[in-house]
Amino acid sequence: VPPPPTEAFWHWQRQFSQHTQPFILLAEAQPAWLSVALLPFVLLFVGWAIVVAAGGVILWQRKQRQNADQRAWYYQHARLNTLGEITAGIVHEINQPLTAVQTWIQGAQRQVRQDNPAAVAQALGSALVQTQRISALLTRFREHVTQEAVTLEAVDLAECWRHVGNLLEHERTASPVRLTHDFAADARTLCADRLWLEQVLHNLLSNAIQAQQERAAGWVHIRSHREGERIHIAITDGGPGFTPEALHNAFMPFYSGREGGTGLGMTLTESLVTRMNGTLALDNAPEGGARIRLQFAHHGGQVNG
Secondary structure, three states: OOOOOOOOOEEEEEEEOOOOOOEEEEEEEOOOHHHOOOHHHHHHHHHHHHHHHHHHHHHHHHHHHHHHHHHHHHHHHHHHHHHHHHHHHHHHHHHHHHHHHHHHHHHHHHHHHOOOHHHHHHHHHHHHHHHHHHHHHHHHHHHHHHOOEEEOEEEEHHHHHHHHHHHOHHHHHHOOEEEEEEEOHHHOEEEEOHHHHHHHHHHHHHHHHHOOOOOOOEEEEEEEEEEOOEEEEEEEEOOOOOOHHHHHHOOOOOOOOOOOOOOOHHHHHHHHHHHOOOEEEEEEOOOOOEEEEEEEEOOOOEEEO
8 A cells, every 4th residue: 555645854665575564664754944953053154254254354454555565666666766857857958058058158268368358248148148047947847846837928939939049059050950930920929938938949959950960951940820729830850850769759758869868858848848738749741851740829828737
């Protein structure tokens, strides 16, 4: 006779066929789950959760310390690199005025021996102008480093270019390099800091002169025109132009395309142009030679650069 149906949690049976007395072996269970003590399991789970959480916190704190150490290392090296760039930048910017001062003083000494007081006075006056330029450069450089507010005003582009040409007269005549210009009537005045604009033009003209030292007769041409509220300036020269590597790395600190260069001229130039709300782009002119294109606002005010 088969066993009656059951609702047990688990059920097992086996039938044994015997000649004398067949029988069926049954086994089943219906646990009383509500009577099972759950507290030990709950405590075990909570204990493991605490261990896992504590381990996670320890690992997270260790990672945070490592990140903090890495940030401290990075900031320290960044400060050292920045200090190096600032120092090299100061050296780069005042080197040419100092060289000019030395040249004018040597010229004054020669004129003293030749008993030419008028030429002596002129040479000393030019040297004084260069020392004043060094002082102004250091002041502007401090403003640039500390990111102080910059007052932009109307600046005569032609006058700045003429002044820069006079400052580099010795370098121009030694090469020699001829300067030409074509300033549109409505594109002679732009919004800039006068000394910073002179420094930008000084760096660009100095680079153009140095690029043509091996040529018998070099030239640098600057032209400007106005488009809307922007003044566009293009400076071209008769040099070999920019190499692909120079175009790619020109604004990288300490990159120089010539031997003995500091590699900071173009970096500082771009930074000054940006502080004056301008743009700077490099390429090669279709007829050959380097071309530098600048843009500045036609009207100005005060900006925080």
